[in-house]
Amino acid sequence: MEQIAAPPRTYQSRGEMPERFRETLEQMMKSQAYRELAAARMFGHGLQYVEDGKWLKFMVWHIGEETEHYLAVARMYEKFTGESVEGWVHQRLQAKPVHFAGSWIELAMAQFLYDRGGFWQLQEYEDCAFPPYREVIGKIIAEERGHQGLGERIVVELCEGGHHEDVKQSLFERWLRLGLLSFGRPSTEGNQYAISVGLKKRDSGAVMQDFLNDIKPAMRAGGLKFPEAERLQMELPESLDWKL
Ligand SMILES: [Fe+2]
Ligand SMILES: [Fe+2]
Numbered sequence: 756m757e758q759i760a761a762p763p764r765t766y767q768s769r770g771e772m773p774e775r776f777r778e779t780l781e782q783m784m785k786s787q788a789y790r791e792l793a794a795a796r797m798f799g800h801g802l803q804y805v806e807d808g809k810w811l812k813f814m815v816w817h818i819g820e821e822t823e824h825y826l827a828v829a830r831m832y833e834k835f836t837g838e839s840v841e842g843w844v845h846q847r848l849q850a851k852p853v854h855f856a857g858s859w860i861e862l863a864m865a866q867f868l869y870d871r872g873g874f875w876q877l878q879e880y881e882d883c884a885f886p887p888y889r890e891v892i893g894k895i896i897a898e899e900r901g902h903q904g905l906g907e908r909i910v911v912e913l914c915e916g917g918h919h920e921d922v923k924q925s926l927f928e929r930w931l932r933l934g935l936l937s938f939g940r941p942s943t944e945g946n947q948y949a950i951s952v953g954l955k956k957r958d959s960g961a962v963m964q965d966f967l968n969d970i971k972p973a974m975r976a977g978g979l980k981f982p983e984a985e986r987l988q989m990e991l992p993e994s995l996d997w998k999l
Pocket of ligand 2: 794821870898899902
């Protein structure tokens with residue numbers, strides 16, 4: 756008879772968590788805080804490239820939402836640990852500065868791909884074994900859906916217009932890599948641990964595949980191609996389906 760595994764137990768408070776569980780959860784919160792603030796800064800920096808009034812309001816709204824996401828995660832972290840996450844985030848931003856876009860089309864690529872990476876990653880935490888995290892994540896996921904949808908629309912519009920033929924593919928590849936990096940290395944022991952205790956749903960490799968499938972229709976519409984996997988210079992599972 757087939758055995759159905761019991762769902763991992765949930766924890767409401769820090770004190771009852773095993774040490775590794777608590778450390779993994781704190782690491783998840785810190786990385787997310789970094790990513791949200793990095794996004795706010797990158798899109799804030801990109802405001803200078805917005806010439807069309809119809810997108811100006813959207814960009815300002817987007818920067819505001821990333822800022823809110825950062826603050827929501829920072830509040831959760833402080834409530835959970837009793838300490839501020841700010842010091843860690845700023846140190847990390849200095850050590851690993853976020854790449855800034857240099858043009859309107861690059862900003863749109865970042866919205867299309869970098870933001871989408873975060874969206875898919877957060878969905879893996881939706882049923883997190885620490886229920887207070889689920890609440891914070893749920894609201895953020897709903898908002899991220901709007902960001903990437905618009906990013907995609909702008910990229911397709913710009914690519915179809917035919918004015919960015921010389922740069923579109925290389926910018927796509929740069930931000931594809933940065934988007935894929937948000938999932939962390941696939942098939943690690945840490946991945947397995949987080950899955951086994953219910954902190955995340957699946958291995959990074961499976962999430963990468965969802966992300967790739969999700970961007971294919973817009974790539975076809977915009978005449979974009981996947982590069983050779985080696986060109987991305989990162990650890991990727993062999994099994995990824997790159998077929999457009
Ligand atoms: Fe966000
Ligand atoms: Fe976002």
